[in-house]
Amino acid sequence: MLFLLDEKGHLYLVKGDKDLHTKYGIVRREDLKNAKPGDMLKSHLGVKFYLIEPRIIDFLKKCKRGPQAITLKDCALIAAYSGIKSGSKVVDAGTGSGILAMFLANIVYPEKLVTYEIREDFAMIARENFSRFGISNIEIKLKNIYDGIDEKNLDLITLDLPEPWRVIPHAKKALKIGGFLVSYSPSISQVKKFCDSLSGFVYETIECLTRQWNIETMRPYSRMLGHTGFITFARLLER
Amino acid sequence: MLFLLDEKGHLYLVKGDKDLHTKYGIVRREDLKNAKPGDMLKSHLGVKFYLIEPRIIDFLKKCKRGPQAITLKDCALIAAYSGIKSGSKVVDAGTGSGILAMFLANIVYPEKLVTYEIREDFAMIARENFSRFGISNIEIKLKNIYDGIDEKNLDLITLDLPEPWRVIPHAKKALKIGGFLVSYSPSISQVKKFCDSLSGFVYETIECLTRQWNIETMRPYSRMLGHTGFITFARLLER
Amino acid sequence: MLFLLDEKGHLYLVKGDKDLHTKYGIVRREDLKNAKPGDMLKSHLGVKFYLIEPRIIDFLKKCKRGPQAITLKDCALIAAYSGIKSGSKVVDAGTGSGILAMFLANIVYPEKLVTYEIREDFAMIARENFSRFGISNIEIKLKNIYDGIDEKNLDLITLDLPEPWRVIPHAKKALKIGGFLVSYSPSISQVKKFCDSLSGFVYETIECLTRQWNIETMRPYSRMLGHTGFITFARLLER
Amino acid sequence: MLFLLDEKGHLYLVKGDKDLHTKYGIVRREDLKNAKPGDMLKSHLGVKFYLIEPRIIDFLKKCKRGPQAITLKDCALIAAYSGIKSGSKVVDAGTGSGILAMFLANIVYPEKLVTYEIREDFAMIARENFSRFGISNIEIKLKNIYDGIDEKNLDLITLDLPEPWRVIPHAKKALKIGGFLVSYSPSISQVKKFCDSLSGFVYETIECLTRQWNIETMRPYSRMLGHTGFITFARLLER
Numbered sequence: 001m002l003f004l005l006d007e008k009g010h011l012y013l014v015k016g017d018k019d020l021h022t023k024y025g026i027v028r029r030e031d032l033k034n035a036k037p038g039d040m041l042k043s044h045l046g047v048k049f050y051l052i053e054p055r056i057i058d059f060l061k062k063c064k065r066g067p068q069a070i071t072l073k074d075c076a077l078i079a080a081y082s083g084i085k086s087g088s089k090v091v092d093a094g095t096g097s098g099i100l101a102m103f104l105a106n107i108v109y110p111e112k113l114v115t116y117e118i119r120e121d122f123a124m125i126a127r128e129n130f131s132r133f134g135i136s137n138i139e140i141k142l143k144n145i146y147d148g149i150d151e152k153n154l155d156l157i158t159l160d161l162p163e164p165w166r167v168i169p170h171a172k173k174a175l176k177i178g179g180f181l182v183s184y185s186p187s188i189s190q191v192k193k194f195c196d197s198l199s200g201f202v203y204e205t206i207e208c209l210t211r212q213w214n215i216e217t218m219r220p221y222s223r224m225l226g227h228t229g230f231i232t233f234a235r236l237l238e239r
Numbered sequence: 240m241l242f243l244l245d246e247k248g249h250l251y252l253v254k255g256d257k258d259l260h261t262k263y264g265i266v267r268r269e270d271l272k273n274a275k276p277g278d279m280l281k282s283h284l285g286v287k288f289y290l291i292e293p294r295i296i297d298f299l300k301k302c303k304r305g306p307q308a309i310t311l312k313d314c315a316l317i318a319a320y321s322g323i324k325s326g327s328k329v330v331d332a333g334t335g336s337g338i339l340a341m342f343l344a345n346i347v348y349p350e351k352l353v354t355y356e357i358r359e360d361f362a363m364i365a366r367e368n369f370s371r372f373g374i375s376n377i378e379i380k381l382k383n384i385y386d387g388i389d390e391k392n393l394d395l396i397t398l399d400l401p402e403p404w405r406v407i408p409h410a411k412k413a414l415k416i417g418g419f420l421v422s423y424s425p426s427i428s429q430v431k432k433f434c435d436s437l438s439g440f441v442y443e444t445i446e447c448l449t450r451q452w453n454i455e456t457m458r459p460y461s462r463m464l465g466h467t468g469f470i471t472f473a474r475l476l477e478r
Numbered sequence: 479m480l481f482l483l484d485e486k487g488h489l490y491l492v493k494g495d496k497d498l499h500t501k502y503g504i505v506r507r508e509d510l511k512n513a514k515p516g517d518m519l520k521s522h523l524g525v526k527f528y529l530i531e532p533r534i535i536d537f538l539k540k541c542k543r544g545p546q547a548i549t550l551k552d553c554a555l556i557a558a559y560s561g562i563k564s565g566s567k568v569v570d571a572g573t574g575s576g577i578l579a580m581f582l583a584n585i586v587y588p589e590k591l592v593t594y595e596i597r598e599d600f601a602m603i604a605r606e607n608f609s610r611f612g613i614s615n616i617e618i619k620l621k622n623i624y625d626g627i628d629e630k631n632l633d634l635i636t637l638d639l640p641e642p643w644r645v646i647p648h649a650k651k652a653l654k655i656g657g658f659l660v661s662y663s664p665s666i667s668q669v670k671k672f673c674d675s676l677s678g679f680v681y682e683t684i685e686c687l688t689r690q691w692n693i694e695t696m697r698p699y700s701r702m703l704g705h706t707g708f709i710t711f712a713r714l715l716e717r
Numbered sequence: 718m719l720f721l722l723d724e725k726g727h728l729y730l731v732k733g734d735k736d737l738h739t740k741y742g743i744v745r746r747e748d749l750k751n752a753k754p755g756d757m758l759k760s761h762l763g764v765k766f767y768l769i770e771p772r773i774i775d776f777l778k779k780c781k782r783g784p785q786a787i788t789l790k791d792c793a794l795i796a797a798y799s800g801i802k803s804g805s806k807v808v809d810a811g812t813g814s815g816i817l818a819m820f821l822a823n824i825v826y827p828e829k830l831v832t833y834e835i836r837e838d839f840a841m842i843a844r845e846n847f848s849r850f851g852i853s854n855i856e857i858k859l860k861n862i863y864d865g866i867d868e869k870n871l872d873l874i875t876l877d878l879p880e881p882w883r884v885i886p887h888a889k890k891a892l893k894i895g896g897f898l899v900s901y902s903p904s905i906s907q908v909k910k911f912c913d914s915l916s917g918f919v920y921e922t923i924e925c926l927t928r929q930w931n932i933e934t935m936r937p938y939s940r941m942l943g944h945t946g947f948i949t950f951a952r953l954l955e956r
Contacts, residue, residue: 005417005476009441038416040477050476052417055322055394072319073447080315083294085345086325106324107346155294177277178244178291188457188666189935195454202248205452208312211943213444213469215434218427218906224943226928227936230452237244237289238279427905428696450704457667458705465689465702483895483954487919516894518955528954530895533800533872551925554797558789561772563823564803584802585824633772655755656722656769666935673932680726683930686790691922691947693912696905708930715722715767716757 001132002032003054007047013062020049056106059133064125065097070160070184071228073210075103078158081206081233082180087111088155091174093145093167094118098126098138100158100184105138112137116145149174159183164190165197172200172239181234191230203234240371241271242293246286252301259288295345298372303364304336309399309423310467312449314342317397320445320472321419326350327394330413332384332406333357337365337377339397339423344377351376355384388413398422403429404436411439411478420473430469442473479610480510481532485525491540498527532611534584541607543575548638548662549706551688553581556636559684559711560658565589566633569652571623571645572596576604576616578636578662583616590615594623627652637661642668643675650678650717659712669708681712718849719749720771724764730779737766771850773823780846782814787877787901788945790927792820795875798923798950799897804828805872808891810862810884811835815843815855817875817901822855829854833862866891876900881907882914889917889956898951908947920951 004012006024014020016032025043035041037053052058060072078100084090088108092101095117105113115138117123123140130138141150146166149157154175159167164183171181181201185191191205207230212221243251245263253259255271264282274280276292291297299311317339323329327347331340334356344352354377356362362379369377380389385405388396393414398406403422410420420440424430430444446469451460482490484502492498494510503521513519515531530536538550556578562568566586570579573595583591593616595601601618608616619628624644627635632653637645642661649659659679663669669683685708690699721729723741731737733749742760752758754770769775777789795817801807805825809818812834822830832855834840840857847855858867863883866874871892876884881900888898898918902908908922924947929938 003417005441005474007441007476009443009474048477050416053415055417056324057320057322073316076315076319077312077449080311080318080342081296083296083345085295086348103319106322109325176292177289178242178294187934187936188452189670191452192454192457192667202244202246203454204248205454206449207452208447208449210316210445210447213427213430213446215431215442215444215471217904218431219904220944222942222944224941225939226941226943227939232454235244235248237246238287426695426697428909431906456665458665461703461705463702463704464700465704466698466700481895483919483952485919485954487921487952518894526955528894531893533895534802535798535800550797551794554793555790555927558793558796558820559774561774561823563773564826581797584800587803654770655767656720656772666930669930670932670935680722680724681932682726683932684927685930686925686927688794688923688925691905691908691924693909693920693922693949696909710932713722713726715724715726716765 001054002035003052003058004041004049005052006049011058011061012049054133056103059102059129059135060099063097063099063102063129063133065099068186069097069099071225072103073208074184074228074231075100077206077208077231078182078184079104079107082156082182084108084156089151089153090114090156090158091116091149091151091154092158094122094161095126095140096122096160098129100160101126101138102129102133102135104156104158105135109137112139114139114141114151116141116143118142118144145170155179157181162190164194168197172236175236177236177238179236181236183232183234184229185232186227186229188230191232194232198234200238201234201236203232205230205232207231240293241274242291242297243280243288244291245288250297250300251288293372295342298341298374299338302336302338302341302368302372304338307425308336308338310464311342312447313423313467313470314339316445316447316470317421317423318343318346321395321421323347323395328390328392329353329395329397330355330388330390330393331397333361333400334365334379335361335399337368339399340365340377341368341372341374343395343397344374348376351378353378353380353390355380355382357381357383384409394418396420401429403433407436411475414475416475416477418475420475422471422473423468424471425466425468427469430471433471437473439477440473440475442471444469444471446470479532480513481530481536482519482527483530484527489536489539490527534581537580537607537611537613538577541575541577541580541611542603543577546664547575547577549703550581551686552662552706552709553578555684555686555709556660556662557582557585560634560660562586562634567629567631568592568634568636569594569627569629569632570636572600572639573604573618574600574638576607578638579604579616580607580611580613582634582636583613587615590617592617592619592629594619594621596620596622623648633657635659640668642672646675650714653714655714655716657714659714661710661712662707663710664705664707666708669710672710676712678716679712679714681710683708683710685709718771719752720769720775721758721766722769723766728775728778729766773820776819776850776852777816780814780816780819780850781842782816785903786814786816788942789820790925791901791945791948792817794923794925794948795899795901796821796824799873799899801825801873806868806870807831807873807875808833808866808868808871809875811839811878812843812857813839813877815846817877818843818855819846819850819852821873821875822852826854829856831856831858831868833858833860835859835861862887872896874898879907881911885914889953892953894953894955896953898953900949900951901946902949903944903946905947908949911949915951917955918951918953920949922947922949924948
């Protein structure tokens with residue numbers, strides 16, 4: 001697998017076994033074959049392509065994702081506000097296309113992250129994403145997290161589910177004291193029902209907006225996501 | 240060092256060698272002496288206090304910080320959008336009170352992070368913060384990063400400096416191809432000057448707003464930070 | 479009544495019958511006595527003060543207001559999105575300190591605006607505000623709008639009330655077809671209940687955030703209101 | 718001219734001299750011919766259409782507009798923060814498609830608003846918009862406002878121009894003391910240059926974001942304008 005960036009920052013993912021056709025011209029198979037991160041190749045039009053060591057953000061850009069997949073900014077806050085690090089024990093549900101699982105697994109590595117999903121079709125997409133990018137520290141469980149959590153002594157449980165309140169009793173057994181149950185919900189009604197069901201936790205709910213600027217013209221871009229989801233951070237005090 | 244959370248989520252940091260006086264009553268030295276994470280203590284008024292294993296977020300709440308210290312949401316985006324993980328090689332400047340350095344060091348652990356600071360008084364505060372919380376994988380260099388970067392093959396360089404453009408030539412030598420130079424600036428004029436000086440990089444500039452909700456009353460809190468800083472992510476393509 | 483602006487834009491409201499003491503010095507009664515809009519006076523320290531013809535915005539800055547009084551940005555949207563103008567027929571409830579009533583009356587002038595309030599103490603404050611600024615086209619009714627609306631053929635009804643849904647049946651009789659029932663609520667739960675009770679209307683709910691910039695330093699101010707209220711614009715289609 | 722709203726709130730503008738074809742069926746010419754505001758018609762599919770007295774907001778929705786035309790929220794703030802009312806004297810430049818001129822003229826009516834435009838093609842579009850909706854209190858001047866302002870004793874001058882700073886000397890002569898010069902600019906660099914050129918004014922610069930909620934699902938819409946323009950309110954203190 002090769003990751004190339006063109007001069008505009010567009011990302012290309014190729015095996016290197018055939019020519020890469022782009023709007024900036026063709027990058028030849030012969031050139032790709034022996035290329036490695038740090039190298040620069042030129043298309044037949046003379047446009048430059050740069051080989052990079054991929055990072056999690058490059059994987060996330062290139063993986064298969066559903067229309068409602070969680071955004072990078074929300075992944076960022078979930079990881080940061082729960083304070084996880086290499087070695088942290090994390091359970092995630094539902095997997096979906098695996099975006100959040102991949103993001104968090106990248107941080108807790110080499111610790112294994114467990115992600116629960118009941119739909120085999122979603123699990124398949126996620127599994128494909130994980131193996132395609134060589135992410136080995138995720139285990140997918142085809143299991144309904146509403147029925148219970150097998151793991152214990154967890155630092156973080158993340159939920160992207162329609163009825164997150166059904167996980168609360170299980171989370172209380174599975175989390176460390178001081179550990180986080182984080183729920184991501186698009187609707188504030190779901191948040192309300194989740195928070196009203198919490199006991200033994202302290203919590204806060206936030207939403208995050210990011211806005212990109214065009215520095216050449218010195219103005220923000222008018223295109224912006226006005227909403228993705230509300231994130232509730234519930235910290236376990238008492239079982 | 241003991242970290243306690245009360246029922247409202249307020250955090251207390253104590254050595255445990257004397258009584259802890261709070262507005263919810265006194266937690267006795269005798270009780271604190273043998274307490275460990277996971278335990279629950281009661282104040283003389285019967286209010287509960289929970290001992291937790293501290294996380295980076297607890298350290299950040301309790302460390303000494305200047306008035307303009309970077310916020311957690313901005314730390315979150317810097318780490319996430321640059322895709323760092325355990326083992327990533329990071330250089331930070333200027334250290335200030337060390338907030339961003341601590342946050343990033345927590346992720347790249349056990350890899351050592353290097354942070355540049357020219358002011359001895361700031362370095363002292365940062366050093367105190369690091370040692371107080373047992374963070375051992377940060378090295379403070381009393382050196383002006385405008386004069387050069389000793390490290391090589393870096394994944395990420397973070398700048399919280401008045402003249403970030405002066406670091407660009409050094410960053411080009413120090414970063415891996417595909418690595419990130421991230422600059423955090425309160426003023427959009429600084430951003431402009433930084434971006435206009437970039438060559439060999441692709442970049443984007445974002446700002447992030449978070450808003451907290453009161454779920455009991457189902458309304459956002461009116462208190463909100465309207466601005467912290469603009470973050471520019473510049474990715475090295477070519478030296 | 480005299481309205482003065484100092485060089486920083488601070489507003490002073492005086493009768494002119496005594497000296498005006500400010501942190502920029504004293505403006506003398508002798509000078510104030512014969513001053514009129516367009517004039518400039520100097521304090522004894524030589525700082526300039528400018529007499530202006532007051533506008534509604536100056537009244538709003540200087541009137542007595544409760545802690546939860548509606549903000550100018552929300553007044554602005556209510557007037558603009560409902561499309562009122564001189565001569566429009568408007569009913570408002572509850573009056574509170576009369577901010578919104580004053581703002582709207584300024585636009586519909588010389589048409590009279592009617593505002594409903596059940597609390598005599600609030601009505602008193604509002605009445606004082608209106609008379610102090612010479613606003614004569616507002617009638618305060620000490621009456622509960624939940625019990626009915628006397629007026630007919632209205633262009634706009636504005637509600638800043640805890641149970642706005644109780645006004646809907648009355649509003650349907652009082653509004654023109656195509657007229658607006660606008661409800662301002664701090665809590666999204668109130669909005670939900672209001673919208674669920676609407677029939678015969680089309681509606682939309684918006685929230686508005688404004689952010690002020692410091693152009694000298696080229697950065698937004700960090701102080702910002704993260705929330706005031708949600709505004710629902712319901713337009714009557716059918717009785 | 719007839720204005721109809723369907724059950725979803727979509728607006729139709731017709732002369733009534735032929736059948737109206739919609740995705741909810743055909744509204745017959747015979748029915749339209751004698752219809753008046755307040756009436757309800759049914760399409761041949763039985764869907765209801767409501768005749769309304771149009772308001773400025775209905776005109777703005779149906780008028781011809783360029784891609785960068787000012788939004789209603791920004792019009793709202795300009796009118797509200799400058800405190801204009803029926804009778805206020807306003808000059809606007811450049812006209813563009815006439816959106817802001819129409820909005821402000823609706824408020825100052827019956828006073829005449831003057832709008833400056835140098836491009837005959839824009840003036841033509843604006844003139845068409847004004848006459849189509851029967852707005853008679855706007856005068857278009859085919860003149861460069863950079864060369865001077867004929868009017869005097871103004872309450873408000875609004876600028877939507879690439880070089881607003883060139884109007885400042887003229888505005889100082891044309892405005893009342895206490896009057897407003899308001900500049901709307903997409904780029905913060907233009908704002909900077911404008912503000913740096915101001916003298917004899919106090920000013921503030923704001924930006925405004927509105928977000929719409931879907932109350933059925935209790936979540937904000939993800940589609941949102943992340944930026945339109947910065948608005949600077951400069952109030953004249955001294956000539």
